[in-house]
Amino acid sequence: MNEPLAERLRPKTLNDYVSQSHLVGKQGSLTQHIKQGLIPSMIFWGPPGTGKTTLANIIATESGRPFYTLSAINSGVKDIRDVIDKAKQSGGLFTTKNPILFIDEIHRFSKSQQDSLLQAVEKGWITLIGATTENPSFEVISALLSRCQVYILNAFDKEDLETLLKRAIEQDEFISKKTIKLKETSALIKLSGxxxxxxxxxFELIVNSYDYDKITITDTSVLERVQSNTVHYDKTGEQHYDIISAFIKSIRGSDPNAAVYWLARMVEGGEDVKFIARRLLILASEDIGNANPTALVIANNTFQAVSTIGYPESRIILSQCATYLACSPKSNAAYKAIGMAQQLVKETGNLSVPLEIRNAPTKLMKELGYGDNYKYAHNYDLNFANQEFLPDEIKNTKLYDPGNNAREEAHRTFLKQRWKDKYGY
Structure with a gap:
């Protein structure tokens, strides 16, 4: 029994596939593609264990297409070209069922490796399916991304996970031979993330830890057995998201000691330096923002620096940035402002731009009053003119509320001096 339980239970058809109903349900977009026999190149984006590889296999099987697979961890440009040559010989332009090339962890491919895929995708020699746990907007080159549909796979919910546990108990050739009672599942669900x-x-680890065949599984028994079999940091999954979460929350909580500890856990696990630096860059704006604008500059410089030099020296730069951000004053005012603004847009729709602040590049637009009565701020005292910039339906709406820190208190004073009571500053 060398094959893991997850592999033994890997579904072979869409009917057996659990979760992602928005993609593979009766009206799901991928279901429709398979029915029509028209499979576009696509990127599956989602956390580990959400069925990206399985789904690629099922698409190939149910659409009757040749299937080739590469892992971005151990494949180079030569490997890509070899597969493309084979794909051209077995399908390509001469059949509607061109081969599928599945690339796991496509975000780990360099620009040159991704470039080597462009012609094959564009010419239709292959249908590319890439899988990534990272935002493809950051990690996949724009030329390749523009040729692919991006589908988001979500983490499994409680009902999906319980379905998998029942399937394991009832259908697995080894586990089904035991008498297993799932008295409690909360710990299993929580640990799975x-x-x-x-x-x-x-689940397999726990079942195998018993030397008898009648097993009752409780939350207590799960925690006892899992804690005695601690899983080491795995940058491709497992504790990946837990550790980065602890790292970010330590910095947000202004604890540089905890921040460097969690950073060290990632460094020792060989985590991608750009992954860490990107999270610092986001945090610098989301959690510090205008309380200390220099934080964003330092985080951006950190990202550029570690992208250039890599390990081992980059650990020093990451440590400097992490401790600086942890010791910085915090504000999420800018983060909250854009969230509120987006919600307002969803609620109010496409409100008209006030005529006086519209652009008037043509004679007709000028005749229609575009730009009339616009007050050029620099022509007024303090470079400020009291004028309405929001649509009439939402005028006087305050979206940016400066945080309680020295820099943003200065923002509040500035805005109150300019706008008086208009926005309630």
Whole structure:
């Protein structure tokens, strides 16, 4: 029994596939593509254990297409070209069922490796399916991304995970031979973090820890056995998201000691330096913002620096940035402002731009009053003119509320001096 439970239970058809109903349900977009026999190149984006590889296999099987697979961890440009040559010989332009090339962890491909895929995708020699746990907007080159549909796979919910546990008990050739009672599942669900593969790995570990065949599983028994079999940091899954969460929350909580500890855990695990630096860059704006604008500059410089030099020296730069951000005053005012603004847009729709602040590049637009009565701020005292910039339906709406820190208190004073009581500053 060398094959893991997650592999033994890997579904072979869409009917057996659990979760992602928005993609593979009766009206799901991928279901429709398969029915029509028109499979576009696509990127599956989602956390580990959400069925990206499985779904690619099922698409190839149910659409009757040749299937090639590469891992971005150990494949180079030569490997890509070899597969493309084979794909051209077995399909390509001469059949509607061109081969599928599945690339796991496509975000780990360099620009040159991704470039080598462009012609094959564009010419239709292959249908590319890439899988990534990272935002493809950051990690996939724009030329390739523009040729692919992006589909988001979500972490499994409680009902999906419980379905998998029942399936394991009833259908697995080894586990089904035991008498297993799932008295409690909360600990299993919590430990899985929505990762189906992790859930089944933990479940198998627990079942195998008993030397008898009648087993009752409780939350207590799960925690006891899992704690005695601690999983080391795995940058491709497992504790990946827990550790980065602890790292970010330590910085947000202004604890540089905890921040460098969690950073060290990632460094020792060989985590991608750009992944860490990108999270610092986001945090610098989301959690510090205008309380200390220099934080964003330092985080951006950190990202550029570690992208250039890599390990081992980059650990020093990351440590400097993490401790600086942890010791910085905090504000989420800018983060909250854009969130409120987006919600307002959803609620009010496409409100008209006030005529006086519209652009008037043509004679007709000028005749229609575009730009009339616009007050050029620099022509007034303090470079400020009291004028309405929001649509009439939402005028006087305050979206940016400066935080309680020295820099943003200065913002509040500035705005109150200019706008008086208009926005309630």
């Amino acid at each position: 929505g990762d189906a593969r992790k859930l089944l790995n933990i």
